[in-house]
Amino acid sequence: MSLLSVQREGSGPSFVWLHGFTQSRDSAYQFRSILAGTSELLTLDLPGHGTAGQVEASLNETADMVVAALPEERVALGGYSFGGRVALHVALRHPERLSKLVLLGATRGIEDDAEREARRERDEALAARIEEIGAVAFLDEWLAQPMFLELRDDPNERQARSRSARGLATSLRRAGTGTQEWLAPQLAAMSVPTLALAGVNDAKFSAEARAIAQLVAHGSYRLVASAGHAAHLAQPLATAGLVASFLDG
Numbered sequence: 001m002s003l004l005s006v007q008r009e010g011s012g013p014s015f016v017w018l019h020g021f022t023q024s025r026d027s028a029y030q031f032r033s034i035l036a037g038t039s040e041l042l043t044l045d046l047p048g049h050g051t052a053g054q055v056e057a058s059l060n061e062t063a064d065m066v067v068a069a070l071p072e073e074r075v076a077l078g079g080y081s082f083g084g085r086v087a088l089h090v091a092l093r094h095p096e097r098l099s100k101l102v103l104l105g106a107t108r109g110i111e112d113d114a115e116r117e118a119r120r121e122r123d124e125a126l127a128a129r130i131e132e133i134g135a136v137a138f139l140d141e142w143l144a145q146p147m148f149l150e151l152r153d154d155p156n157e158r159q160a161r162s163r164s165a166r167g168l169a170t171s172l173r174r175a176g177t178g179t180q181e182w183l184a185p186q187l188a189a190m191s192v193p194t195l196a197l198a199g200v201n202d203a204k205f206s207a208e209a210r211a212i213a214q215l216v217a218h219g220s221y222r223l224v225a226s227a228g229h230a231a232h233l234a235q236p237l238a239t240a241g242l243v244a245s246f247l248d249g
Contacts, residue, residue: 002068003055004044010036014075015247017043018066018083020105020230022142022168024050026160028080031232034240039247044069045162046086048171053164059175063089067097076247078102080232082171085109085180091192092183101194102243105205105229108187108212109180120178127169127176135165147202147229157233184215193218195246199227199234220246 007025015035019027025043035041047055047062057065063086066077076099079087084106091101110116130138139161143151151157162168173179194216196209200223213221222242224231232239 002065004046004052004065004069006069007043008040009043010039010041012039013247014071014073015039015041015243016066016070016075016077017041018046018077018079018086019043019049020079020081020083021171022049022139022161023080023083024160024162026050027157028232028236029156029160030236031240034236035243038244042070042075046083046171047175048164048167048169049162053162053167055167056170056174059086059089059180060093062086062175063093066090067094070097074099076100076102078104078243079106080104081106081229082175085177086175088183088187091190091194092186095190095192098192100247101192102197102246103194103209103212104197104232104239105199105202106196106212107177107180107205107208108183108215110177111182111184116178116180116182118178120176123172123176123178127172130165130169130172135163135168138165138168150201150228150234151230154233184211187212187215190215191217194220195243196221197224197231197239197242199224199229199231201226201228202231205229 045052047057196212198205198209209221213219227234
């Protein structure tokens with residue numbers, strides 16, 4: 001039994017979508033609505049977020065929790081940023097449960113040990129900041145970053161953001177990028193058909209998408225025009241179209 005509960009919408013072949021850091025299963029309404037037109041879309045709150053705000057888990061533990069919450073048959077799985085990193089861990093730990101994998105703004109991790117430790121320290125400082133000022137004030141700071149400046153102020157999307165300061169801080173400490181091992185060697189042995197996506201204006205993650213696609217045996221990558229890191233929020237129709245085309249193919 002999983003500590004994570006699944007929300008379902010639409011009908012058709014199952015597609016599971018995992019949200020990003022500070023988000024919840026109710027985020028990305030337009031993107032989700034488009035995909036739910038052709039798929040049974042399954043979403044869930046990841047540890048530290050939404051209804052799972054009190055759940056604490058590492059990336060590997062989160063991957064196992066996600067699998068425990070899914071139907072027994074193979075499913076297509078996708079995720080954005082933090083959710084993309086979780087999806088990668090699901091694919092590496094439980095490849096037999098997946099038919100396809102979609103990654104948006106995901107990363108292989110940090111190869112250099114010193115750089116990884118420095119990122120872990122930055123994540124800890126950010127976690128302490130969340131605890132100091134609270135989740136609502138932190139969300140204002142988080143969404144003011146240059147990587148999100150292209151996004152219009154959507155009250156519905158802001159309402160769907162997680163409000164648990166303790167949960168967000170714990171998520172960073174237990175499953176932040178600084179905790180993630182370098183996955184490139186493992187990806188080279190992965191056979192799940194994979195689509196890696198990034199916004200064309202997101203240079204760092206565009207390079208990551210290309211690298212992931214080149215490593216995976218059945219990998220491809222596409223860039224979303226006129227979009228940065230949160231491409232599914234900035235360009236929901238275009239991003240959902242790329243995902244749907246991959247799933248149908």
